[in-house]
Amino acid sequence: MAEGREKGLSQRCPLCAGVDHERVSRRGRDGRPLDTVLCIMCGHVFNSPIPSVADLRTYYHQAYRAEYKGVVRPKARHVLRAGIRALERLAQLRTLASTSARLLDVGAGGGEFIYLAGKAGFAARGIEPHQGYAEQARAMLGVDVVNAAMQDAAVPEESIDVVTIHHVLEHLPDPRAALSRIWQWLTPGGLLIVEVPNVASRYHAPRRRFHRAHIHAFNETGLNDAVTNAGFTAVASTVVPETEHLNLVARRSQPAATPSWRATASQIRAQLAAHTAVAHAMSGRPLRRLWANAKRPIVESYQLLRLSDRSPRGILDHIWKEKCS
Numbered sequence: 001m002a003e004g005r006e007k008g009l010s011q012r013c014p015l016c017a018g019v020d021h022e023r024v025s026r027r028g029r030d031g032r033p034l035d036t037v038l039c040i041m042c043g044h045v046f047n048s049p050i051p052s053v054a055d056l057r058t059y060y061h062q063a064y065r066a067e068y069k070g071v072v073r074p075k076a077r078h079v080l081r082a083g084i085r086a087l088e089r090l091a092q093l094r095t096l097a098s099t100s101a102r103l104l105d106v107g108a109g110g111g112e113f114i115y116l117a118g119k120a121g122f123a124a125r126g127i128e129p130h131q132g133y134a135e136q137a138r139a140m141l142g143v144d145v146v147n148a149a150m151q152d153a154a155v156p157e158e159s160i161d162v163v164t165i166h167h168v169l170e171h172l173p174d175p176r177a178a179l180s181r182i183w184q185w186l187t188p189g190g191l192l193i194v195e196v197p198n199v200a201s202r203y204h205a206p207r208r209r210f211h212r213a214h215i216h217a218f219n220e221t222g223l224n225d226a227v228t229n230a231g232f233t234a235v236a237s238t239v240v241p242e243t244e245h246l247n248l249v250a251r252r253s254q255p256a257a258t259p260s261w262r263a264t265a266s267q268i269r270a271q272l273a274a275h276t277a278v279a280h281a282m283s284g285r286p287l288r289r290l291w292a293n294a295k296r297p298i299v300e301s302y303q304l305l306r307l308s309d310r311s312p313r314g315i316l317d318h319i320w321k322e323k324c325s
């Protein structure tokens, strides 16, 4: 799997600052050239070079959602989908924190999770780098979403009881700095709930494993390492069924005096090598995904047809009533 070991690639490892990397892929899932490397020291996988903060700011401010979803503002179906996902996240949150907790959602998107968390009693607010989504969350759902990149957000120290950050960490140029910032925002003992894609996942075909927008790729051990080294104690680590995303719950404790790494390059190499195109085809996953993707818009359209109010608020109020009351 390794395509060549190169010392001194332009980029230092964003987690351990190591300079000894090997290339694990030359193409992204879109087929365009994209170099992805594995850090020999800590087993972290990342795109090299990492885009600059300025490039990323422009990208996320305007373009990302449009490129990703094919629309600039989400359709009713997307609100419904985000709302159902938000209810699943909320179910997990309610087992972990009291409903009076102050919650900050990093990468709040259209604000669906914050809106539903608010209905459950949480004092919930969010940060979202995309201007259109942040504006829509405020206008359509009346939720407190600030349009800012994480590094620019003004959040007082020790003012938050729970930070949720779902499918965001892998997009940030410096995940270590992001975790330190979250540590500062949280009260002592405060909760971090983080979810990221899993580099060891077998959900996608191997050639679709790496993604321009996903700068970092963690395995379960590596995510634990990153969070622990930033001053958290892991409470629960889960591999989500089917997608095999990584979900980690941790509490703010003390930053490690010396960072330590349990993830290793050889472990990652073995995980990447185990997921071959043949194994993927034989697993039944491509067919299952095809079927799920074909069925989903039909089910969603049917659900929406039954609603008299198909505004974002109407959709979320409906699923809340159906599932939570």
Ligand SMILES: [Zn+2]
Pocket (backbone or CB within 6 Å): 013, 014, 015, 016, 017, 018, 039, 040, 041, 042, 043, 044
């Ligand atoms: Zn490293």
